[in-house]
Amino acid sequence: MLFLLLLLVSCFQIISPTPKGNWKEKANRYKDGYFKPGDYVIGAILSLLTIGLPEEFFNTFPMSYTEYPFKVVSKNSQHALAFIFAVEEINNHPDILSNISLGFHICDNFFEPRFSYGITLSLFSAQKENIPNYRCGRPYKIPAVVGALSSETSTQVATISGLYKVSQIHYPFSYQMVPNEAAQYDGIVQLLSYFSWTWVGLIVSDDNQGEEFVQSLKSVLSRNSICVAFTEKAPFFFPQTVNGLTYYEFSSVTVLKNLIFTKANVIVAYGVTSLMIGLNILLRSYEQSTRKSTEKVWVTTAQWDFSSKVFLNDWHVKHFHGSLSFTVHKNNVPRFKTFLQEFNPYQHRDSNFFQYFWHDAFDCISPNFYKNTQNFKICTGEEKLESLPQTVFEMNMSGDSYSIYNAVYALAYALDNLYSSENPKPSHHPLQSWKLHWFLRKINFNNSAGEEVFFNDNMELSTGYDLVNWVVFPNKSFMKVGFPSFEHFTAALKIIGEISFHRSTVPESTCTERCHPGYYMKILEGQPSCCYHCLGCPEGTISNQTNAHHCYKCPEEECPNKKRNRCVPKVITFLTYDGPLGICLVSAAVFLSLLTASVFGIFIRHRNTPIVKATNRDLTYRLLISIFLCFLCSLIFIGQPSTVTCLLRQVAFGNIFTFALSCVLAKTITVVIAFIATNPGGKIIKWVGKKLSNYIIFFCSAIQAGICAIWLGTSPPFPDKVSQSAEIVAQCNEGSSTMFYIVLGYLGFLASVSFTLAYLTRKLPDTFNEAKFITFSMLVFCSVWISFIPTYLSTKGKYMVAVEIFSILASGVGLLSFIFAPKVYIILLKPNMNIKDHLFKKGKSIK
Incomplete structure (x- = not known):
């Protein structure tokens, strides 16, 4: 297969004109990243910066990674910090990998799955060229790779890491540290059914994952008598500057028309944060021009963090007040907040990302980071992460960060078990990465938060999703009211005061008005099952539920009341003396x-x-x-x-x-x-x-x-x-x-x-x-x-x-x-x- 691929490339070069020069000399490879040496180095592929890629016409060589315009996704910096925190905590732990140090190599894929092949190859090769199936000049051992925030990226990382028999841990493939994405479908259905929301809109990202989500969710909703009012894709946006003023053009505004005119008050949204930015900006623009918000209840999946401040300096989430978001399960990890409070970017001068992040967050740069610092404010060293607003950075560990933390610990325990079983010890011999698989499958430990961590038969971490209710305040701050896990959500919702919406009452989201007890639904021909007429129950029958599909007879000893909404005991009659x-x-x-x-x-x-x-x-x-x-x-x-x-x-x-x-x-x-x-x-x-x-x-x-x-x-x-x-x-x-x-x-x-x-x-x-x-x-x-x-x-x-x-x-x-x-x-x-x-x-x- 590899030979066929190389043959096709050679044929392409013969029939296509090539630019001047040797393509090998001009080919760009990933050289960025944050490296810290150790006896064993754990690779990490994270999404920290987002870059704007121009349309490719394949008549010039691609630019270097560093030449693309980029923007810091500040909230994702916590992923790297959680990774580093876990490695440092393990290195200081006396009972895990004693006398062995862990290093790391953190790489950024810029939210672009297309870069994942080159980045993964760079982890296993130190030469100028990335050669598949060869470990060229790398002086350290990489037993496993952590990361890949999307399934598409995970597929590409798994393709390369599999050639080297290196374990991939964390996201949808290999060893999965987050719950299966299909579990969100059941959670969405339970949530909608609990509030009797049967008429909802779908807005997804404009990519393959969005299409797959729509197809999968629609079938689940249909089986549970929930109908989709409309399906739209989140628009792309294009900043334009005229006379010093910036405005935005959008690839489509039909999504906004549907939000304004639809009877559906609940919108289910799916997509990674970088692809949903256009929807954020579109909602913000509508709010600024009309002085009002759409006042919809947003049900979002774990992939989208709409509070992330990207491409906007003045950003708040007023229109998301009352939203319900599924998030990857998390817990409070001791000492992590202290680690963040004491974090100093000067201790990580080798990481360009942390320097970019610090500059973006505090509008200052570290000394000697740029050759010419005349136009920049120099950081004083007194900047603290806890002073940043929540839209920029959160001090509480997020679900993704918690998964990364557990992934590093799982690798450490697996390495420790492998090291203990080897004789002579791997420190004196090259580590066989493939041996790590068996120990990862059997991993079982309690993390510092007190939770048990282990993989089920499908190599998935046995955790669920948490649910968060967003409460937005007039001063643009917000609070996330979380439930410990979705399994406890329906029980917690019985205290309805804990849920906050745009209005004091729970909004309705139905195609037609609900059929009250005493009536039943008659589906309209040619219409979705959620659009119906309400007809009174025939004589001798009742319906005691809202939106009953049919009426039924009372037990033999009971009869319908006048409203035909409940059964009452029948009166025992006989010829009485006083009648x-x-x-x-x-x-x-x-x-x-x-x-x-x-x-x-x-x-x-x-x-x-x-x-x-x-x-x-x-x-x-x-x-x-x-x-x-x-x-x-x-x-x-x-x-x-x-x-x-x-x-x-x-x-x-x-x-x-x-x-x-x-x-x-x-x-x-x-x-x-x-x-x-x-x-x-x-x-x-x-x-x-x-x-x-x-x-x-x-x-x-x-x-x-x-x-x-x-x-x-x-x-x-x-x-x-x-x-x-x-x-x-x-x-x-x-x-x-x-x-x-x-x-x-x-x-x-x-x-x-x-x-x-x-x-x-x-x-x-x-x-x-x-x-x-x-x-x-x-x-x-x-x-x-x-x-x-x-x-x-x-x-x-x-x-x-x-x-x-x-x-x-x-x-x-x-x-x-x-x-x-x-x-x-x-x-x-x-x-x-x-x-x-x-x-x-x-x-x-x-x-």
Whole structure:
């Protein structure tokens, strides 16, 4: 493969015109960096300066690294300081690499992945030319390389370091000291879901990583019902100076239009700091020209530090107030702040970067740094890092710096373990870098912050992301309210006062207004799933959540409330004594019972009168008593059903009415036999009397009693509850509907027989004849119970009981009124007709 590459280069030189001179002599290589010798030297590739690269036309040789215009990224200087601090701390540690010193070689890739090949080669070669797979003239040993802040840079560093079998530790490849970037996707989804933000904008850097982020995040958001309102790339900016005034032109301003007009109040932003500067400046320009900010909630990833002061002298982050940023996990490392407070660039004169940083931060230079210092202010040595604003430098260790610190310690422990296992010791023999891999995989230690450091099976450090809430003050200062790790974030958010936004309330970010409980979402055809109509739940269903996807039925024992946003216990209903319907039925039953008792009293008092004797007193008494009991038995049907009342209801009703109908049947048969027996020479005279009536009553009642006994013995009635749409009906389950209708059928049979016989004997002499009255009473009785069946089957709940009670009372009234009303009328109002002479006289006239 290497041969093919060299062949292609040679072919290119043949067919392409080359500039004058030897290209080898003019080829530039990386010569900058900060080197400190040691028994083992750890390489570091960091991003400290950013340079402006012109467009290449490939007709001239590239300029030297030092000839490009550059700008110091002040905040990133902490990465180099954390690296140096870790090396010095290890060299002073008595238990790690005793009698062995660590050195370092820090290189800057200028935030440009294209420089990484040359920089990495320079770490392994001291000659003028960088020759792959050769270690040319390097007097020191490099067991590992730390750094590479982006995955693209890491790939290029890993390609070269792999040729030398040198371990790369820290970023996305080899040994990863930061959590997997995919973990941020889950964190973003959890964050958006917690606040119910379902309509968000995406702004990413204009590079391959931005494209990959959009594709990966969109799929995760879609699976969690979160929609993307727009996707934009951060613009590039071009400073322009006219009449001494500087203004900026941008590659695109559509991102600003989307921010102004979108309904999405939450923006997810991704990109490295150097590629997001244009967005910062665009937001700042909009704020200056309109005197207002976009007031969006920014959710940023760990790659972007929007508070970094780059290319701007007057910079603040007002429009980022209330933002939520994912950061690489960090902890407070003892003595690091003291190290920063005591840091003196004069002790690091060999580092051009620290001299640039000091000049940029304090507007002064170290003595002898430039040959001509007339136009520069000389530093006094009293400058302190802690005096710098947060946008320039932070005294607390950042997440990236913490990872670099842990990476150096991991290498030191791995080297210590390797050194301890070697015999003879590596200090007397060249170190075999490939042996370090095994010890790095097994590394496990507690750092000075007290955290355990080890790699999982994927060679990743088992840490998560922290979350930071930005609070910006009017004086341009800011405070970062951090949560220890995202796993604890949702628990911490329950104290909502800890989160600060542009306004006092949590902003909403939805395509349409949320559907309140009692409604459900109906997705609009052709629209994202987050854009919907809110429709009320259908009858019988509820939704008790905001933005419910569908409504559901309540449990059997509950029903929806009027707003259909929660289930309430169903009311248990039954025919009560104190309800309007119950009061009416009880009053009617009691009144009719008293009326029957009054009729019975009248007959007892006038028991010796001819009309009472003529109607068969004993049967009359029995019939009145049975009618009285019929009225009273209706009261058993009122009230909450119990086992006793359920057993008594239909049994009492069936047997009492059977007894009453048996008495009516006995009366009818007695009238017929009495009339036949009056004919001369009749042999049936011997059946006239009490004995026949008793037999009829006993036989008819015994059959019904037997039916009821079978019913109770096989499938007796029992109390039951039937759930309906808005209530639970407490009722008696008949146990066997067949037996219930057999009881009713038998009553209908007795009534039909009585009706038939009474109808046939209706023209007998009035002196002995009750047939007409029995005919009408049985007609009413049959009509009531025939109409009862369809009415009973078509009603539900307590009204079924009311229908049966009404039928009992109505049929009882039919018996009482048609059989006994005429007799009571004669007894009370026509006493002159209630004498024996009148009856005999009437009888003779008939003859």
